[in-house]
């Protein structure tokens with residue numbers, strides 16, 4: 001049994017705290033909203049982010065970060081990518097011992113183009129950072145917190161740390177954790193699938209069918225793998241849980257905020273209105289900007305990302321974006337991947 005702090009009292013932080021508490025750990029969940037933390041402590045429910053789920057008594061909520069991390073060696077970082085730096089800066093001020101930081105967020109920072117593990121290494125003083133681990137995979141909070149079978153992957157430069165996190169979370173009833181040493185591939189797959197889920201929501205919203213969604217998922221995975229390989233990922237990771245697995249769950253589930261946001265865009269709603277209505281993070285919007293910038297920087301073809309960027313930020317209509325994708329110059333399906341694999345061999 002270990003004392004573990006979860007930073008972020010949203011859907012995912014709460015659901016992961018639930019798994020850790022089920023596994024017998026002493027879980028301290030930190031959030032910055034008093035009413036959410038009061039709800040967790042007094043009603044054993046996170047009414048805004050996981051309504052209807054009875055949280056274990058052993059899960060305590062805190063609004064003081066200093067109190068939440070007292071005596072803790074492992075911290076789960078579960079806030080949206082946009083809030084990561086702010087939370088790490090607060091953490092750095094109150095941490096007194098080296099921490100293993102397990103991040104579970106799925107995004108890339110626009111402009112710096114950093115993955116989250118890189119942001120953590122940049123923000124935390126080395127004396128306060130033991131290891132960085134990423135936990136990612138096809139896993140909606142709504143299903144995990146109802147103990148429905150789920151599989152995820154734990155990844156770190158230090159495989160011993162990845163295995164420790166595997167042991168902390170693994171639950172024989174409903175939460176199976178694999179390991180993978182490819183941190184780049186795991187983070188890129190998890191972040192970029194949100195772009196494709198937005199696009200899949202858009203085609204559903206436009207009234208297109210399963211053929212369109214299958215095309216987006218398949219060609220979407222091809223462009224994720226193309227960029228990921230250039231960034232140093234193992235291409236095989238994209239056929240795993242954090243690649244195709246997460247792409248499937250996010251593009252096909254009504255739980256997905258990215259899919260739901262895309263669906264509203266496809267039905268003609270404006271981006272601002274969609275984001276205001278969601279009330280939860282839609283990571284794919286900022287990540288589309290970051291991936292667009294990465295594609296330009298590394299000269300990687302990412303037509304779906306580029307089309308979505310135009311819909312989100314250049315006022316191009318969803319229908320026009322689909323038309324432009326369909327009328328692109330004809331090409332060989334495997335051409336780009338064959339080139340990448342050729343380059344990796346040389």
Ligand SMILES: NC(=O)C1=CN([C@@H]2O[C@H](COP(=O)(O)OP(=O)(O)OC[C@H]3O[C@@H](n4cnc5c(N)ncnc54)[C@H](OP(=O)(O)O)[C@@H]3O)[C@@H](O)[C@H]2O)C=CC1
Nearest residue numbers: 009010011012013032078079080083105106140141280281
């Ligand atoms: N939900 C899911 O099923 C899964 C989510 N993820 C990833 O987990 C990450 C977190 O998402 P999720 O929990 O779903 O998001 P939610 O929108 O459900 O919750 C986000 C939480 O973070 C809090 N927060 C935002 N900014 C700050 C800040 N500056 N300081 C402290 N707390 C802050 C929010 O507080 P407030 O109420 O004030 O906004 C809220 O409690 C994302 O990267 C997502 O992609 C990964 C796998 C599954």
Ligand SMILES: O=C(CO)COP(=O)(O)O
Nearest residue numbers: 137138139140256257258
């Ligand atoms: O990452 C997720 C499932 O694996 C959650 O996706 P959304 O953020 O689109 O809800």
